[in-house]
Amino acid sequence: MKIVVLVKEVPDTYGDRKLDLETGLADRAASEAVMDETCERALEVALSYADKNPGAEVVVLSVAPASASATVRRGLAMGAASAVQVVDDGLLGADHVLTAEVLAAALQRIGFDLVIGGNLSTDGAGGVIPAMIGELLGVPSATWLNSVEIADGSVAGERASDGGTMRVSAPLPAVISITEALPDARFPNFKGIMAAKKKPFETLSLADLSIEAEDHSAAHSIVIALTEKPPRAAGVKIVDEGDAGEKLAEFLAQNRLA
Secondary structure, three states: OEEEEEOOEEEOOOOOOOEOOOOOOEOHHHOOEEEOHHHHHHHHHHHHHHHHOOOOEEEEEEEOOHHHHHHHHHHHHHOOOEEEEEOOHHHOOOOHHHHHHHHHHHHHHHOOOEEEEEOOOOOOOOOOHHHHHHHHHOOOEEEEEOEEEEOOOEEEEEEEEOOEEEEEEEEOOEEEEEOOOOOOOOOOOHHHHHHHOOOOEEEEOOOOOOOOHHHHHHHOOOOOOOOOOOOOOOOOOOOOOOOHHHHHHHHHHHOOOO
16 A cells, blocks of 8 residues: 655744745744644554555655755655655745645656545645645545544544534545644654665656646735734733722723623
């Protein structure tokens, strides 16, 4: 079985996040770049299956600038057999539509039985890429799974809803996305880090995938205005002089918080 895991480099969740006021894009230099945590959990799902099934092959796939190669290579150090990274200047500022089409084209080139991704990234938080990929490839998608069970010809899991829990399944090939309910990812050890240097790492361009970014210009999201976030204003301080409860209730009512 060939399992392809979608990984993404994002600004550190615990660092400052800023927008470039000139381009409207995330300022990637404002904080440390890391692999998205949910992507790491998705990779752990694939690697855990491969640990128990020697015939399984795990590939990491990313659409990212060349500077993200170290993050993609982390997937190799964790245990993936190979990596593919799509790098192209035409992908700067790509929206969900173009990103999904590039990933789908790369998956067709790589080949797969199962695609696993995070339910949404911590920077864009769109939550639509896995479902879009399934639609483009014409395969079933089971998204937002809190548990995953992979069999020879199918994949299943549980998805939480407002009214309860649903159990869903799909025949392979398929695309799934997982939530943070799945286990934490393993840490790369020294042996894995050294082995990663010798594992296959393929870099593709849009031309390799027969995609012209200009053809998707109409689908791009366009930023029409951008301003810096205003500084945080001082809060209201309530001093208890025997009437703090009344003052608090009045403040909440005035700000429509009650």
